[in-house]
Amino acid sequence: MNHLRPLPAAGTVAEQAVYRQAVADGLGSFLDLKRRELLAAAPDAAALVDAIADLTEGGKRLRALLAYWGWRGAGGSEAAPEAVRAGVALELFQAAALIHDDIIDRSDTRRGKPSVHRQFESLHRSRGWSLAADRYGLAAALLTGDLCLSLSEEAFSSIDAGAGSGSEARRIFNQMRTEVMAGQYLDVLEEAAGPSRPAGTAVERALQILRFKSAKYSTVHPLCLGGALAGGSRQLLQSYADFALPLGEAFQIRDDVLGVFGDPAATGKPAGDDLREGKRTVLIGHTLNNCSKAERRYLEEHLGSPLIEDSTIEELRALIIRSGALAAAERMIADLTSAAYGHLEQLAVSPEVSGALRTLADAAVRRNS
Amino acid sequence: MNHLRPLPAAGTVAEQAVYRQAVADGLGSFLDLKRRELLAAAPDAAALVDAIADLTEGGKRLRALLAYWGWRGAGGSEAAPEAVRAGVALELFQAAALIHDDIIDRSDTRRGKPSVHRQFESLHRSRGWSLAADRYGLAAALLTGDLCLSLSEEAFSSIDAGAGSGSEARRIFNQMRTEVMAGQYLDVLEEAAGPSRPAGTAVERALQILRFKSAKYSTVHPLCLGGALAGGSRQLLQSYADFALPLGEAFQIRDDVLGVFGDPAATGKPAGDDLREGKRTVLIGHTLNNCSKAERRYLEEHLGSPLIEDSTIEELRALIIRSGALAAAERMIADLTSAAYGHLEQLAVSPEVSGALRTLADAAVRRNS
Numbered sequence: 001m002n003h004l005r006p007l008p009a010a011g012t013v014a015e016q017a018v019y020r021q022a023v024a025d026g027l028g029s030f031l032d033l034k035r036r037e038l039l040a041a042a043p044d045a046a047a048l049v050d051a052i053a054d055l056t057e058g059g060k061r062l063r064a065l066l067a068y069w070g071w072r073g074a075g076g077s078e079a080a081p082e083a084v085r086a087g088v089a090l091e092l093f094q095a096a097a098l099i100h101d102d103i104i105d106r107s108d109t110r111r112g113k114p115s116v117h118r119q120f121e122s123l124h125r126s127r128g129w130s131l132a133a134d135r136y137g138l139a140a141a142l143l144t145g146d147l148c149l150s151l152s153e154e155a156f157s158s159i160d161a162g163a164g165s166g167s168e169a170r171r172i173f174n175q176m177r178t179e180v181m182a183g184q185y186l187d188v189l190e191e192a193a194g195p196s197r198p199a200g201t202a203v204e205r206a207l208q209i210l211r212f213k214s215a216k217y218s219t220v221h222p223l224c225l226g227g228a229l230a231g232g233s234r235q236l237l238q239s240y241a242d243f244a245l246p247l248g249e250a251f252q253i254r255d256d257v258l259g260v261f262g263d264p265a266a267t268g269k270p271a272g273d274d275l276r277e278g279k280r281t282v283l284i285g286h287t288l289n290n291c292s293k294a295e296r297r298y299l300e301e302h303l304g305s306p307l308i309e310d311s312t313i314e315e316l317r318a319l320i321i322r323s324g325a326l327a328a329a330e331r332m333i334a335d336l337t338s339a340a341y342g343h344l345e346q347l348a349v350s351p352e353v354s355g356a357l358r359t360l361a362d363a364a365v366r367r368n369s
Numbered sequence: 370m371n372h373l374r375p376l377p378a379a380g381t382v383a384e385q386a387v388y389r390q391a392v393a394d395g396l397g398s399f400l401d402l403k404r405r406e407l408l409a410a411a412p413d414a415a416a417l418v419d420a421i422a423d424l425t426e427g428g429k430r431l432r433a434l435l436a437y438w439g440w441r442g443a444g445g446s447e448a449a450p451e452a453v454r455a456g457v458a459l460e461l462f463q464a465a466a467l468i469h470d471d472i473i474d475r476s477d478t479r480r481g482k483p484s485v486h487r488q489f490e491s492l493h494r495s496r497g498w499s500l501a502a503d504r505y506g507l508a509a510a511l512l513t514g515d516l517c518l519s520l521s522e523e524a525f526s527s528i529d530a531g532a533g534s535g536s537e538a539r540r541i542f543n544q545m546r547t548e549v550m551a552g553q554y555l556d557v558l559e560e561a562a563g564p565s566r567p568a569g570t571a572v573e574r575a576l577q578i579l580r581f582k583s584a585k586y587s588t589v590h591p592l593c594l595g596g597a598l599a600g601g602s603r604q605l606l607q608s609y610a611d612f613a614l615p616l617g618e619a620f621q622i623r624d625d626v627l628g629v630f631g632d633p634a635a636t637g638k639p640a641g642d643d644l645r646e647g648k649r650t651v652l653i654g655h656t657l658n659n660c661s662k663a664e665r666r667y668l669e670e671h672l673g674s675p676l677i678e679d680s681t682i683e684e685l686r687a688l689i690i691r692s693g694a695l696a697a698a699e700r701m702i703a704d705l706t707s708a709a710y711g712h713l714e715q716l717a718v719s720p721e722v723s724g725a726l727r728t729l730a731d732a733a734v735r736r737n738s
Contacts, residue, residue: 038547042551042555042577042581044555045551045552096515100515103507127565129561129565130560130561130562130563130564130673131560131647131673135475138472139473140554142469142473143469143473143557146515146550149519150518150522150546151547153522157539160535164533164534165529165532165533166527177516177519182407182414182516183414185417186411189509191499191500191505192498192500195499196497304500
């Protein structure tokens with residue numbers, strides 16, 4: 001029962017499905033072409049493209065869909081090739097980031113399958129090859145991510161109109177890449193340097209990291225990129241950003257909550273994975289702020305330990321709840337979501353676009369995976 | 370005494386020096402801008418740009434210089450901004466490839482300094498940070514390489530004329546990236562799968578790897594890219610490739626010889642580094658083809674062993690010489706160089722451009738570092 005919100009119009013739902021299919025088809029045919037090129041020249045190297053194709057079959061396509069409604073809201077035409085190419089470029093960029101992120105975090109799974117470095121490691125083992133399987137897995141996944149990053153750019157630069165040198169869309173695409181990489185570095189740095197920095201500013205630092213590595217990247221940049229491609233005014237793009245930034249922050253805090261409390265069957269990640277990786281999220285920041293010295297020592301001792309026991313994960317979860325950190329994170333999600341919806345109502349776009357954005361926003365912050 | 374070859378004209382030398390300086394200045398100001406952007410938003414992340422700036426101060430700039438003479442040979446004007454931007458993009462791409470290559474090969478040094486992952490590892494140790502220093506080094510270097518790859522593209526896409534969507538220069542730049550990554554994967558794969566593949570085709574496989582990961586990338590693509598940017602004809606670009614492919618092959622075989630026999634003081638790499646890394650080069654292929662079964666076992670046992678002793682390196686070197694592999698590699702370098710010079714004489718370019726290309730070719734195949 002959801003009488004308070006208008007349901008998205010049937011036409012909008014159908015239009016989004018057409019775009020989503022066009023992005024999937026675009027990804028498929030672009031990667032097929034690359035696979036054929038490599039098969040002709042160096043067949044063994046086609047394995048890199050296979051890994052990318054496999055990974056990009058999954059995912060929520062949030063960034064591509066935001067780019068699409070940003071494009072439509074700025075007057076771009078239905079299912080236009082420029083918007084499809086932008087979606088393909090964004091999905092490939094996201095895949096590249098995930099492949100390298102999984103190397104950094106030593107994640108075993110992604111989207112419910114083995115992560116790319118684990119896939120190559122298994123291949124090495126099953127063939128009984130020489131030297132260390134884990135080094136081979138790392139090298140192959142690193143190169144797959146590099147290729148995927150390059151292909152993302154190749155897709156982006158194939159957009160004819162509006163994405164050339166000096167354009168606003170190009171500027172956004174460049175800024176997005178730099179900020180994501182900077183944000184991921186801040187994240188890695190915080191894992192290392194965080195314990196020796198003041199607990200009192202841990203939430204603030206976690207917010208800066210999530211803004212760079214996730215919030216702007218997942219929502220602001222895709223939406224504005226779509227808008228810029230369609231020639232949206234500076235004012236429209238600013239109003240897109242006003243709506244999308246709190247949405248992206250809420251999206252990432254939801255992700256952080258799922259990283260500790262999510263159901264592995266839904267997230268495709270092991271339970272409490274963020275604790276094992278030592279991610280110092282807003283959730284951890286709030287916990288550090290509100291727990292006893294002994295609890296803080298316990299948390300610092302186990303956070304980022306690859307061999308953390310399931311029972312310890314249970315105790316850490318209980319601590320996070322007891323400290324009020326989970327409630328604080330849920331409150332932040334609620335406040336940010338409410339701010340985003342407030343800005344959404346101010347957007348100078350058609351009711352169809354506004355409705356589609358509301359549906360995406362709902363999915364982003366209310367999801368369980 | 371070098372009476373047989375014409376010395377490059379003084380004007381050409383001066384012109385190349387102007388271009389080289391313009392590329393250094395272009396790199397410096399582009400990276401300064403990026404550093405300032407990051408310092409304003411996320412100061413800690415400026416460390417990534419610092420690492421890139423430090424690495425790109427060194428190097429022979431072979432790819433940028435080839436792009437320049439390719440540009441000039443096709444009628445491009447002296448020290449034009451397009452050629453400088455192409456040089457900046459190529460140098461940044463090379464830096465990105467080196468940063469990730471050093472992670473894959475676990476190299477401690479690059480251009481006479483600690484490799485990027487080792488620099489970040491040392492930073493971690495000196496600050497006494499939490500979690501493992503080597504994991505931090507790997508993560509930070511991986512992200513630095515990703516940023517460098519993105520900045521390379523940003524520089525390339527800022528070339529106004531001739532490098533846009535659908536242009537020949539864009540096609541070459543895209544192909545270069547895909548081929549380098551594919552070639553690096555073939556290299557990693559050969560280290561793992563090579564010992565179980567027939568020794569009789571080891572030289573052939575090594576040649577395919579070097580063509581992809583190095584020869585085309587180091588010479589063919591930069592030269593043709595410069596030519597394409599200046600609007601060179603298909604025929605001119607083909608003649609560039611005819612000259613540059615054997616040159617690039619000779620260049621890489623010289624690199625392989627230096628990787629085993631080079632002087633650490635000149636190469637900036639430890640003695641016999643390629644043996645430690647397990648690189649299965651043309652030199653190794655020839656050795657495998659021409660040694661006894663017992664020698665082959667000895668070679669396979671020690672190749673790619675990170676803890677290989679200096680005395681073992683000496684014995685492996687002696688084996689490579691005794692098998693005739695070093696002489697065979699030198700013969701290949703001589704034949705390929707001679708083929709390249711033959712094609713150089715056929716190039717429809719001015720004597721100045723031809724002279725500059727000859728000087729670069731000499732440096733590429735006769736170097737000791």
